[in-house]
Amino acid sequence: MKENPAMKKVVNNMRPGVISLHGFLGDDKRDIEQIIEHDAAELEKLGMIPDEVADKLQEIMEKALGGLGDFISLKAGYEAKADSIRGKLPCPFSHPGLFRKTVITVRNAETGEEFLYTDLGIHLIRDHCFFQGKGSPFRIEPVKLQVFLQKV
Numbered sequence: 001m002k003e004n005p006a007m008k009k010v011v012n013n014m015r016p017g018v019i020s021l022h023g024f025l026g027d028d029k030r031d032i033e034q035i036i037e038h039d040a041a042e043l044e045k046l047g048m049i050p051d052e053v054a055d056k057l058q059e060i061m062e063k064a065l066g067g068l069g070d071f072i073s074l075k076a077g078y079e080a081k082a083d084s085i086r087g088k089l090p091c092p093f094s095h096p097g098l099f100r101k102t103v104i105t106v107r108n109a110e111t112g113e114e115f116l117y118t119d120l121g122i123h124l125i126r127d128h129c130f131f132q133g134k135g136s137p138f139r140i141e142p143v144k145l146q147v148f149l150q151k152v
């Protein structure tokens with residue numbers, strides 16, 4: 001990637017402690033563009049588009065918010081819980097506006113498998129096809145997401 005000033009700012013915004021405690025890149029050594037390209041290609045192979053993924057995650061978030069902090073049941077043994085944290089976060093790509101800090105925990109009650117996502121995470125998928133770097137606590141592998149979204 002040729003470093004341009006705008007991208008430099010994005011990279012900096014994604015470091016731990018700038019916008020969020022853990023940042024967005026985990027221990028991924030790839031450029032943000034490479035991460036996006038790779039996940040976009042994978043998503044296409046899986047036959048999904050970012051809007052579709054984002055819409056479904058949004059829908060599950062709305063349902064989970066109805067649980068008022070307790071797990072609600074989804075289909076296929078999955079359950080989801082919403083934790084609302086005070087404060088709001090900006091998009092690291094410097095979009096205007098702020099995103100609520102709602103953390104959704106999705107759990108498979110049988111396997112114990114768990115993943116997390118946030119309001120901002122939904123935006124990052126929808127508008128940037130950015131699933132975050134490997135090792136980020138809020139990264140969800142597109143293939144895992146597809147398996148989950150097909151079931152619920």
Ligand SMILES: [Zn+2]
Pocket residue numbers: 091092093094095123124127128
């Ligand atoms: Zn954005």
